[in-house]
Amino acid sequence: MTDAKHWIERYRGQVDAWIERDLKRHSGLGERVAEAMRYSASAGGKRLRPLLVLAAGRYLGVAEDRLVLPALAVEYIHTYSLIHDDLPAMDNDDWRRGRPTNHRVFGEAVAILAGDGLLNEAFAKIAELADPAFESHDVLSALRHLARASGMDGLIAGQAGDLAAEHHNIDLQALEAVHARKTGALFQAACQLPAWLMGNQAAAERLERFAWHFGLAFQIVDDILNVVGDAAVMGKSTGTDAHLDKATYPKLVGLERSWVLARYHQGMARQVLGEDVGESDVLLALLDRAVERKA
Ligand code: GRG
Numbered sequence: 001m002t003d004a005k006h007w008i009e010r011y012r013g014q015v016d017a018w019i020e021r022d023l024k025r026h027s028g029l030g031e032r033v034a035e036a037m038r039y040s041a042s043a044g045g046k047r048l049r050p051l052l053v054l055a056a057g058r059y060l061g062v063a064e065d066r067l068v069l070p071a072l073a074v075e076y077i078h079t080y081s082l083i084h085d086d087l088p089a090m091d092n093d094d095w096r097r098g099r100p101t102n103h104r105v106f107g108e109a110v111a112i113l114a115g116d117g118l119l120n121e122a123f124a125k126i127a128e129l130a131d132p133a134f135e136s137h138d139v140l141s142a143l144r145h146l147a148r149a150s151g152m153d154g155l156i157a158g159q160a161g162d163l164a165a166e167h168h169n170i171d172l173q174a175l176e177a178v179h180a181r182k183t184g185a186l187f188q189a190a191c192q193l194p195a196w197l198m199g200n201q202a203a204a205e206r207l208e209r210f211a212w213h214f215g216l217a218f219q220i221v222d223d224i225l226n227v228v229g230d231a232a233v234m235g236k237s238t239g240t241d242a243h244l245d246k247a248t249y250p251k252l253v254g255l256e257r258s259w260v261l262a263r264y265h266q267g268m269a270r271q272v273l274g275e276d277v278g279e280s281d282v283l284l285a286l287l288d289r290a291v292e293r294k295a
Contacts, residue, residue: 004285011054011064015047018068019075036106036114037121041079043097044235046293048218048286049074052190052211055282059273060203062194066133070142070193073122077150078186080122083115085159091240098235123147134197142196149189158182165247175247176216183222184215191283206272210283213269218290220262223248224255225294234295266291 023038050071057067086093086101087108093101103111126146130139148154158181165178191211195204225234226241227250241248249258269287273280 002285004281007058007282008051008285008289011051012047015050015071015075016042016044018072022072030113030117032106032110033113033117036102036110037117039099039105040083040096040102040114041076041118043099045079045097046289046295047075048290049078049186049190051286052187052214052283053193055286056191056207057194058279059207059283060194060198060200061279062198066129066197067194069125069129069133070197073125073146074186074190074193076118076122076125077146077155080115080118081155081159081186083111083118087111090159090163091244093237093240095231095236119150122150129197135199138197138199141199142193145192145196146189149185154181154185154189158185162246167245168247170247170252172252175249175252178247179216179219180212183219184212187211187215187218210269210272213265213272214287214290217262217265217269217287220249220258220265221291221293223250224258224262226250227255229294262291 019041023034023041053067053071053074054064057064082096083102085091086096087103094104095101099105101111102114106114123143123146126139126143129142130136134142150156158178161174161178162182165175170178188208188211191207191214192204195201195207223241226238226248229238231238240246241251249261253261266287270284273283
């Protein structure tokens, strides 16, 4: 195993352990909701977003122990989005991360609250970083950026665009705008969090460009896997995009051209980091993993 692959496996296990430990502490009135939060957050998954936080931190020379909370925050926002995305009012999915979806186990009301709980906890995690881990004004800046990436300029806008594009023909540019928000905004936030927390504007801009291409490559491959992937390996249903008549890259340009575009964005992301020295090996290994994955 290369050093970068070894690093990824090691920290993937760490992220699982941090989540397990963190979500144990909830108890009391919301016990059923807390159980539902744990159910989805501890169900595994690739942990790409927290790994990107840690990898971007490594790239910028930020010590890992200062990035545990931001890593948890992005994974909680991601898990909230999956729980809500699977609800009957959204994509109405039965399987996620190899398990029945949250609302299938806990019911819709608890699933909605579990998603809300994770989303709110994420922002508490970032706020906890204020002095001494990072300067208060940099923490505020990180909070503002993360809220925007998760909100109506990011995830929410992307999800709204995704739902609106069902049964409609949109062009490649409009699809890219949906994907960049639905999926890309959180990848960008994950990569940029260490830079925002360090108050390093130049690094934040470079990592934003890297993550823009990373997010598009990732989502194009996601669209492809929804057509050709193995549901057992992926731990979630396949063929759902066609069933819901979603706007996707394979629908718009076919599978072959979708691969060309995914590889194009992979190459562009590499090029962004190529401009600079630094510990970029793990960021690049995560990029390759996002494109070569089977799940
Ligand atoms: C506000 C009601 C309400 C809902 C919001 C924001 C949102 C719902 C949904 C976000 C859209 C979404 C779920 C995009 C999908 C992004 C994506 C490809 C997720 C899968 O990511 P992986 O493959 O998953 O990294 P794992 O399980 O490996 O972590």
